[in-house]
Amino acid sequence: MRGLDELMARARNASWERFDRRIAFYHPGMFRYEGKWGQYSAISITGDSCELQCDHCKARLLEPMIHATTPETLVKTCQDLEKRGDRGCLITGGFRKDGTLLWDTFIDAIRTVKETTNLHISIHGGIIGSDMAESMKEAGIDQVLLDVIGDDETLKKVFHVDFGLEKIVETLDSLTNVRMPIVPHSLGQK
Numbered sequence: 001m002r003g004l005d006e007l008m009a010r011a012r013n014a015s016w017e018r019f020d021r022r023i024a025f026y027h028p029g030m031f032r033y034e035g036k037w038g039q040y041s042a043i044s045i046t047g048d049s050c051e052l053q054c055d056h057c058k059a060r061l062l063e064p065m066i067h068a069t070t071p072e073t074l075v076k077t078c079q080d081l082e083k084r085g086d087r088g089c090l091i092t093g094g095f096r097k098d099g100t101l102l103w104d105t106f107i108d109a110i111r112t113v114k115e116t117t118n119l120h121i122s123i124h125g126g127i128i129g130s131d132m133a134e135s136m137k138e139a140g141i142d143q144v145l146l147d148v149i150g151d152d153e154t155l156k157k158v159f160h161v162d163f164g165l166e167k168i169v170e171t172l173d174s175l176t177n178v179r180m181p182i183v184p185h186s187l188g189q190k
């Protein structure tokens with residue numbers, strides 16, 4: 001425990017040195033706070049369905065999101081969000097058993113969104129190969145959020161996938177090679 005405390009103290013000091021002692025909080029678009037909705041909506045391209053059914057979520061995260069389950073609906077939804085004043089959106093959805101999302105079906109629609117709006121587009125990536133990373137960069141996606149899961153056992157037990165950390169490392173490499181900004185979500189198991 002002492003070792004962990006020391007590590008936490010070092011991490012805190014490194015963070016303060018680099019980013020100062022301020023914390024920015026963002027208000028996601030699917031939640032209302034003091035009567036106001038956030039201006040960065042989350043959109044699910046699979047509605048409320050997800051093949052993984054992770055222990056901590058069971059697809060509940062997808063329920064309050066805007067559901068846009070066809071490429072045409074996604075384009076229209078994003079254009080409507082910009083008209084109402086949103087600044088960007090997170091495009092996500094339920095993952096397939098192999099840890100991927102339906103980017104092959106939706107990548108052209110996302111390109112159209114970037115060409116016809118000024119929205120900042122984040123996606124929740126999942127497992128991404130080098131070809132898809134290139135397509136994402138070309139389509140103009142601004143950043144990729146990625147679950148960086150701490151160990152193989154957590155992946156199998158909690159996320160119900162049959163691959164290990166190597167797939168996440170490959171995804172990080174694919175995105176880094178095309179200079180895609182990455183937002184890691186760090187997860188692990190005690």
Ligand code: SF4
Pocket residue numbers: 050051052053054057058059060061062093094095
């Ligand atoms: S993959 Fe995402 S949406 Fe699906 S159950 Fe896991 S955390 Fe929830």
